[in-house]
Amino acid sequence: MDRTELCALLHGQGVEYQLFEHPPAYTVEDILSYGLPEPELGAKNLFLRDKKKRNYCLLVAKDDRPLSIRDFEEKAGLGKLSFASEEDLMRFLKLTRGAVTPFGILSDETRTVRVFLDRYFEGGRIAVHPCENTATVYLHTADLVRLLRAHGSAVEYIDL
Numbered sequence: 001m002d003r004t005e006l007c008a009l010l011h012g013q014g015v016e017y018q019l020f021e022h023p024p025a026y027t028v029e030d031i032l033s034y035g036l037p038e039p040e041l042g043a044k045n046l047f048l049r050d051k052k053k054r055n056y057c058l059l060v061a062k063d064d065r066p067l068s069i070r071d072f073e074e075k076a077g078l079g080k081l082s083f084a085s086e087e088d089l090m091r092f093l094k095l096t097r098g099a100v101t102p103f104g105i106l107s108d109e110t111r112t113v114r115v116f117l118d119r120y121f122e123g124g125r126i127a128v129h130p131c132e133n134t135a136t137v138y139l140h141t142a143d144l145v146r147l148l149r150a151h152g153s154a155v156e157y158i159d160l
Contacts, residue, residue, distance in 0.1 A: 001094065003130040006103055010139070013147065017139040025133045026098040028063045036136055041127040043118070045100040047093070049084040056084060056092060060102050060128070061118040061160055075158055076116055094131075101129040102144060103137075105153045115148055115155040117141070122157050 001009075003019075010017050022034045028044055036042075042063035049056045055078065061067050073081050089095050092113050093104030105115055121141040128144075130137045148155045 001103065001107055001131050003132050003135060006106075006130045006137075009106075009147075010137075010143075013143075015139055015143045015147070017137050017143075019130065019135055019137050021135045023134065024098070025129075025136075031063070031136065036127070038125075038127065038138065041121075041125050041138060043102075043121070043126055043128050045102065045128070047084045047089050047100055047113075048081040049088060050079050050081055053088070055079075055114075056088065056112055057081070057114045057116055058093075058100070058102060058105065059116050060121070060126075062120045065118070065120075065160060067160065072116070072158070072160065075160070099129050099131060099133040101131055102148060103128065103131050105148050106151050108151075108153060111152045111154070113153065115153060116158045117145070117155065118160045119157045120160070 020036055025031045043060050044063040046059040069081055086097055092108050094107035095104040124141055126141045127136050127138045145155050
């Protein structure tokens with residue numbers, strides 16, 4: 001799914017959103033340097049897998065929070081995790097490194113990847129890439145969760 005298809009989907013679902021274009025952003029620091037509005041809504045996305053490549057998850061966390069994968073494993077009740085490969089990222093989410101976003105879950109045809117959202121975003125809004133790193137979409141977190149769950153994907157909030 002590309003940005004145009006995603007925006008059409010959001011519009012078709014009646015989701016209110018704002019889209020801001022910017023130069024390519026590969027890191028949180030890149031995004032912050034562009035001076036986008038409401039930086040407190042920014043998210044970082046970690047695509048993780050277990051050692052046997054049976055369990056995959058996308059962790060969507062507040063971008064300025066220190067994050068320990070070990071703490072996340074414990075809180076989520078998961079075994080030892082590491083970053084998934086670029087090949088797995090493309091296979092499951094149809095995304096490239098630097099453009100990881102929860103919207104990629106809409107390309108997970110097998111509904112393999114579980115999504116964990118930082119509880120910080122619950123009841124508010126979130127800013128994420130629209131399947132490419134040259135723009136940022138702002139929307140209500142509840143709308144994002146509704147879209148992912150309607151796709152049949154597992155989504156849960158977690159305290160980080």
